[in-house]
Amino acid sequence: MRIGELMDRDLTALFPDTTIAEAVEVLSTHRVSGLPVADQEGHLVGFISEKDIIRAALPGYFDFLKDPSFLPDFGQFGKRLLKISNDPVEKYMVKKVIAFDENDSDFQVAMMMMKSNLKRAPILSDGIFVGMVSRADLLDHILRSAKEEVDSNFYK
Secondary structure, three states, rough: OEHHHHOOOOOOEEEEOEEEEHHHHHHHOOOOEEEEOOOOOOOEEEEEEEEHHHHOOOOOOHHOOOOOOOOOOOHHHHHHHHHHOOOOOOOOEEEOOOOEEEOOEEHHHHHHHHHHHHOEEEEEOOOOOEEEHHHHHHHHHHHHHHHEEEEEEEEE
């Protein structure tokens, strides 16, 4: 099946000049962990995730997580997050984004998302952002397909 048939057609995206504060609000409102960043014409220019924002506010934080004795100071985190809150997302976004074409197969996309440890990925049509796919979307599709196969074999 083509990934374009499975994708979520919600085109929620950010512009490069969207502030970190606005990005956090959109992430929270839509209950997603990351969003594409697109230009005015809809061309994908980046991707920003909550992990990118945490990394921007607390450089080196993820390195400290390897040490179980490290506990973050949330007061300090709040101050640092506030300090970057008016910065544009383009300052912290990932610019080399793994994206898929709407004609890519569901299997190809699922394998690449697992290999790259992606939770969400943008879908493009002729280079224009047209939707998103998540691991949950793919898991739901795979489970339903397996169930349909089992059910169809049962009645043979």
